[in-house]
Amino acid sequence: MSKQNKDFFVGYLPMPDDLKSFYKWLAVLLILIGLGFSYWVSSSQKSAGKGQWLLAEEKTYQGYLSHDPYPVLHIVGDKPETIILMSQGKHSSANLTSALDGREVTVTGFPIERGGWKLLELRDISDVNVISSNQSYKASSEPLGKVTLSGEIIDSKCFMGVMKPGEGKVHRACAAMCIAGGIPPMLVVNQSDGARYGYILTGPLGQAAADLVIDDVAVPVSVSGQLERRGDLTYLRIAENGVTRI
Amino acid sequence: MSHDYVPVQWNRSKVIYDRVLWLAIALYLATFMAVSMLMHTGAEALSPMILLIRAFATCAFLMLSIILCIGPLARLDSRFLPLLYNRRHFGVSMFLVALVHALLVIIFYHSFGVGNPLVSIFTSPGSYESISDFPFQRFGAIALVILLMMAATSHDYWNANLTAPVWKALHMGVYLAYALLIVHVASGAMLQSETGFLAAMVYTSVICVGGLHLIAAFKSLKVDRVGQAAEWVGVGAWQDIPDNQAITVTVGKDERVAIFRYEGTKLAAISNVCQHQNGPLGEGRVIDGCITCPWHGFQYRPEDGRSPAPFTEKVATYHLKLEGDQLFLNPIALPEGSARPVINIAAEVSE
Numbered sequence: 001m002s003k004q005n006k007d008f009f010v011g012y013l014p015m016p017d018d019l020k021s022f023y024k025w026l027a028v029l030l031i032l033i034g035l036g037f038s039y040w041v042s043s044s045q046k047s048a049g050k051g052q053w054l055l056a057e058e059k060t061y062q063g064y065l066s067h068d069p070y071p072v073l074h075i076v077g078d079k080p081e082t083i084i085l086m087s088q089g090k091h092s093s094a095n096l097t098s099a100l101d102g103r104e105v106t107v108t109g110f111p112i113e114r115g116g117w118k119l120l121e122l123r124d125i126s127d128v129n130v131i132s133s134n135q136s137y138k139a140s141s142e143p144l145g146k147v148t149l150s151g152e153i154i155d156s157k158c159f160m161g162v163m164k165p166g167e168g169k170v171h172r173a174c175a176a177m178c179i180a181g182g183i184p185p186m187l188v189v190n191q192s193d194g195a196r197y198g199y200i201l202t203g204p205l206g207q208a209a210a211d212l213v214i215d216d217v218a219v220p221v222s223v224s225g226q227l228e229r230r231g232d233l234t235y236l237r238i239a240e241n242g243v244t245r246i
Numbered sequence: 247m248s249h250d251y252v253p254v255q256w257n258r259s260k261v262i263y264d265r266v267l268w269l270a271i272a273l274y275l276a277t278f279m280a281v282s283m284l285m286h287t288g289a290e291a292l293s294p295m296i297l298l299i300r301a302f303a304t305c306a307f308l309m310l311s312i313i314l315c316i317g318p319l320a321r322l323d324s325r326f327l328p329l330l331y332n333r334r335h336f337g338v339s340m341f342l343v344a345l346v347h348a349l350l351v352i353i354f355y356h357s358f359g360v361g362n363p364l365v366s367i368f369t370s371p372g373s374y375e376s377i378s379d380f381p382f383q384r385f386g387a388i389a390l391v392i393l394l395m396m397a398a399t400s401h402d403y404w405n406a407n408l409t410a411p412v413w414k415a416l417h418m419g420v421y422l423a424y425a426l427l428i429v430h431v432a433s434g435a436m437l438q439s440e441t442g443f444l445a446a447m448v449y450t451s452v453i454c455v456g457g458l459h460l461i462a463a464f465k466s467l468k469v470d471r472v473g474q475a476a477e478w479v480g481v482g483a484w485q486d487i488p489d490n491q492a493i494t495v496t497v498g499k500d501e502r503v504a505i506f507r508y509e510g511t512k513l514a515a516i517s518n519v520c521q522h523q524n525g526p527l528g529e530g531r532v533i534d535g536c537i538t539c540p541w542h543g544f545q546y547r548p549e550d551g552r553s554p555a556p557f558t559e560k561v562a563t564y565h566l567k568l569e570g571d572q573l574f575l576n577p578i579a580l581p582e583g584s585a586r587p588v589i590n591i592a593a594e595v596s597e
């Protein structure tokens with residue numbers, strides 16, 4: 001190749017020497033920029049809380065099935081506890097449990113735990129076994145008064161540990177799909193002291209609230225309605241037009 | 247250049263380029279995952295899938311930003327031209343990285359529920375009334391489709407069959423994709439991050455990409471603009487053209503002509519616009535007797551503006567004349583590939 005090709009690069013010819021050293025430095029520089037940038041972006045992610053999806057710790061619980069309106073298991077006795085039930089994916093477990101409403105059963109699945117909350121992910125009908133078919137149980141319900149609370153509507157399954165983070169704008173489409181599939185929607189409220197409280201949302205008549213909240217998930221809202229306690233869970237019965245954007 | 251189209255015409259430069267590129271991508275992703283996993287452990291660990299979604303997303307965005315800087319950088323400093331030479335591999339790699347991001351999102355956020363995952367990208371809640379309500383996923387999806395079309399037509403086969411202007415217009419879509427992605431991030435993940443790192447990423451990118459384009463545009467405005475009329479226009483003394491190089495002048499409305507000097511005393515004018523991807527021939531060199539495009543090395547003979555056999559590309563040529571030392575250009579373009587007398591000063595002097 002001719003002498004004039006000292007500094008002019010032609011792709012299919014050998015690279016001129018002057019450019020070679022330029023590119024050695026540039027390659028190193030670009031890789032360093034990539035590494036620095038990656039470190040910077042990655043290290044600035046926030047914690048998503050202490051929720052856990054215990055896929056290696058299958059558990060079995062015994063209690064009474066109830067649909068309040070979402071499927072739950074009320075454990076009675078000296079350590080009463082209420083466990084929210086759901087199926088795999090973005091689906092309610094109602095198709096496995098609703099025929100057995102009020103019965104005493106054992107349920108087996110993967111626990112999802114965050115704070116005091118306990119959820120159980122069931123796989124199929126073999127995870128639900130009837131203990132006694134004639135006993136019937138109804139959890140007592142205790143009204144706690146009218147409230148208006150500000151927070152974010154999330155789907156309880158992801159938020160409690162399946163997706164971390166399972167809240168906020170990035171998680172919006174997923175939350176909407178979970179709630180549409182029957183996963184109980186919750187209002188998460190941040191207290192000024194940093195504590196966070198969750199309220200399971202139902203419609204004004206105590207029915208499933210998916211249709212009422214689906215357009216307002218994962219954005220700041222205020223919700224007014226009636227608080228009530230069933231088992232050890234707190235429900236918020238949304239008033240007529242009780243969800244407003246803030 | 248016309249040739250049998252093979253998937254990639256590999257050469258040493260491309261191999262090294264791709265190796266460095268993929269090494270950088272692998273290091274980026276590995277660093278991202280390692281840092282997040284070391285910082286958030288035990289019960290506070292973030293979902294690995296979400297980390298992957300973010301690692302691939304930010305990697306693709308960084309790559310796209312760098313890709314968009316290469317063009318103006320190469321115009322400002324010819325040492326960056328080799329980056330441009332293989333930019334399409336950079337582009338296709340970026341598309342693949344972005345595709346992994348999108349697929350992971352579709353699998354984890356949009357599947358395993360009621361309804362079609364792809365449809366749900368466009369039907370999940372959102373409105374255009376406020377930024378916090380913007381359905382940011384749709385912007386990412388449209389950008390991905392644009393990038394897909396560009397990646398699919400990136401090969402020279404399409405370049406030649408769609409013709410350079412159509413291809414170029416299609417590939418300008420990258421700017422639309424970039425704008426859509428800025429909305430995608432600004433109305434999506436950026437609202438979530440209280441630390442502001444994503445905002446800083448987007449601002450830095452816009453400043454670099456926008457700034458470099460402005461500087462490069464300003465530089466090309468300064469190309470000499472000579473006569474409008476159909477008469478001979480003076481372009482200065484022939485000695486001012488460095489040997490084996492060109493000066494570029496603009497004639498008429500926006501027609502650029504490259505006037506080359508080669509073999510010391512020969513002068514020839516051809517269109518500045520390379521038939522391949524409209525590269526600026528006037529920034530090229532004469533190598534082995536052929537004008538060589540600075541972008542991907544397509545070649546044209548100064549005598550008639552045609553690529554040497556077996557290639558068939560051709561560009562418009564122009565007449566030149568000499569009065570003393572002063573060189574004049576006839577701004578009327580001759581049909582592509584027209585031979586016309588080349589000025590040879592040595593010959594004129596010896597006559």
Ligand code: HEM
Nearest residue numbers: 170300303304306307344348351383386387389390431435
């Ligand atoms: C079908 C197409 C796409 C969909 C559905 C989509 C969806 C999403 C979602 C849901 C997030 C939030 C992720 C999270 O943090 O949890 C996100 C973030 C992001 N996306 Fe996309 N995206 C798409 C295409 C793209 C493309 C083509 C790019 C190109 C670079 C891109 C760049 C980004 C960036 C930079 C972020 C911010 C990363 C972060 O979350 O920290 N996206 N996208």
Ligand code: FES
Nearest residue numbers: 520523525539542
């Ligand atoms: S533009 Fe590709 S070689 Fe000229």
